[in-house]
Amino acid sequence: MKYWLGLDCGGTFIKAGIYNAEGKELGIARKNLAIASPHPGWAERDMPTLWQTAASVIREVLNHCGVAAQSIQGVGISAQGKGLFLLDKQGQPLGNAILSSDQRALALVQAWQKAGIPQDLYQQTRQTLWTGHPVSLLRWVKQHQPERYQQIGSVLMAHDYLRYCLTGELACEETNISESNLYQMECGTYDPALARLLGIGEIIPALPPIVGSAEIAGRINATAAAATGLQPGTPVVGGLFDVVSTALCAGLQDETRLNAVMGTWSVTSGITQAIEPGFDYPFVYGRYAEAGKYIVHEASPTSAANLEWFCQQWGIHDYAALNHCVAALPKAGSQLLFTPFLYGSNAGLGLSASFYGMQAFHQREHLIQAIFEGVVFCHMAHLNRMRQRFPHTSALRLTGGPAKSAPWMQMFADVSGLPVELPQVEETGCLGAAMAAMVGTGAFSDFTTAQQALAPRIETVQPDASAREAYQQKYQRYLALVTTLQTLQNTDFKETL
Template identity: 55%
Template sequence: MNYYLGIDCGGTFIKAALFDENGKIHACERENVAVISEQSGYAERDMPELWQVCANVIRRTQKSSKIRPHFIKSVGISAQGKGAFLLDNERQPLGRAILSSDQRAQAIVKRWQAEGLEEKVYALSRQGLWTGHPASILRWLKENEPERYQRIGYLLMSHDYLRFCLTGELYCEESNISESNLYNMTTGQYEPQLARLLGIEEIAGKLPPIIKGNQIAGYVTEQAAQACGLAAGTPVVGGLFDVTAMTLCLADNQPHKLNVILGTWSIVTGISNEIDDQQAWRFAHGRYVEPGKFLIQEASPTSAGNLEWFVKQWNLPYEQINQLVAALPPAQSAVIFLPFLYGTNAKLGMTAAFYGMQAHHTRAHLLQAVYEGVLFSLMTHLERMYQCFPQVKTLRVTGGPAKSAVWLQMLADLSGKTLEVPEAEEIGCLGAAIMAAEGVNGNGDALKPHQAQRVIRPNQANFDAYQNKYRRYQKLVKLLEQMAEPLQIS
């Protein structure tokens, strides 16, 4: 039996899972990796520590599986997208990595928007302007840390950096770098005109070659083998943007289904054969794993991370939270929550808030409002995606909130759509492992077993109540947009 290792580097944890050629998982280990936020709006990671945690997780996974390293035929990495992992000319980390959730470039993005750059940039990149894009972070560094900017030797993203640590080879993987605002979605190459438009033309020579997700990028070095326990010479493939990896495991390319990924972010994805220039909304596009196809997505950091904050404050178990929320009548409370603790899908600069609280409201009402607010924000993304995928009848849902029957039923009732919840484990790792298998075998389909799934159908009796409260949520967002200000970094 051959085995394939999938690594998933997310916003909170690094996970490694070992799959056999039938897609069965034999071991999975995880470890928290710190996000450093020493100033308002900052989200950074220590790069050497990130590699050390990754190596530890790989070693523990291999050890717990009791599978000898030489039976692990290849490695793939899935990781959160965007951000900036910088190396100097000696290939050493150039300070901390700046993550996609970092917001220090807000003022720059607002300035670009005021200058009318968004339309010009979107025409080439099929990406809007956003604080977490590498291009935005690089411009902030140029203006605020010019010495560091001048020392940049290579720009990477998180899985590019971890792959470099494993192999010593430098590449930027296509599904991730295609969403950087440095890549031309039509030509499939870096676009120097984008760098010039955004005032970072110097970076053009700092971009490593582009590699596909299933292409062998290099082989585990002796040094890396000693650190992580893999066999030296094990092939490592390009890997995938984590959203692409999860979509690969969820999607069955049926036009009546969309994929919903709920974690720190709310993400809605669909797969298209073309870029539709007639769409009024500027959808984010990325290169998909299949040639000639594009991943279309709507996303924002407005999901379960908001609940996690409250869990820390009140130290409540999730089962108790579900019980408290389930005991309340659906959508009857006047309390509305804007789930913008970590960013927004409304106007740049908006922050989280409760509205409508009165003395009779309890902790349960606040928790219910958090559940609803996360889904109202998601509904904004869904309504936009319906413009591009008008035949949708079913949502395929995964992520932390998918473990809550209460939250899932709430989503079905709000959207009026049937939900399918696949039971597959660690789909980010699985998507990376599929790429690893394709890299050495030319075919990763064997790793995609038939997935059992739960089906949740909407309760039409609750649809109107949720829709009415959703419209109130939208009005509140509109009213508060005028108060949004660029983040003050101090």
């Protein structure tokens, strides 16, 4: 029998899955990943520990499934995008990795915005500027940790680092590095002029070669084989930015479907064959896994991680009970609002999370309902903009852990007014990574063929027309609250006083 292994590195967990040529999942192993916050707004990860954890989940899934190492035909990796994983000139981790949710570069990005730098960049990179972009973090390191900056040998992202640990080969995978603000989107190459514009021109020699998602970028070396149980020489492909992985598993192939991902990040994606200018809003483009296509997406760290935080604070572990209590409440029946900005905002840099409208009669279930609603409302900001770029959207495909929550999915359908289609894939990151390995090792000729062969069953949630007016009224109140918070954030109280 032939099998493929997909490794998925997310914001909270790392997972490994094994799949056969029909896309059947034999098993999954997962472990939690710790996030260090040595200062407010910082989000870091210990790189050696990440590799050790990755190796352990690979070994665990091989043992759990009883699959012989020689049966694994190839390995793929899907991971969170952006952030910064640095190696020194000897190829060793250079301090902790900095994750995409890190906000230490906030003041720097705000200064760039005032100087008009994002507008200069956009026409070349098709990216906005975010605190978690590699360029923002590199400039911050240069300013605040100059000795560390001088020691940089290689600039990587999460799956590039894990691939390096598996193979000893340095490369940057295209779907991810294309969104770094160091890459000319239409030319498909690094551009030293971009780095110079951002004050980090000397970093260009530290950028490894670019590889495709399904391109064999290296093979399992002896050290990694001993740590993981994989066979030495097993091919490892470039891999995927996780939003690309989920789009592949959701079956996106044309402009009639958008894919929403609910996890640490709120992401809405669409697939297109062309970069279209002429919009007032700067849509973010990235290279797609399939040659000649782009992924367009909106994203912010404003999704289900807000509920995870709430559950951790109050020791809640029964998600079925959460769903039950939300389903038992009238739709949009409470005046309580929640802005899901615990880890960042899609409405302005520096905005914070908050409950508004809380009174003594509110119970815990009202707070949970407000979190459900706030996350959906925040997704709507992305979805509404994306529908301008994709006017023929007829349905929304939704993936991520919350897709298992029936009341949350019904809420998404009710608020958006679109049918919500739920691909029945347990782990889109692992399957997408395995799909890249299948294409790279010749099991399928390309990603479109792989998508068609591995197409999952789809369940559909239709919107409840009777709830739409109530949700729209509450959504307008949410937007008014966000506008007020923006005004508060931008007010200089020293001048006022």
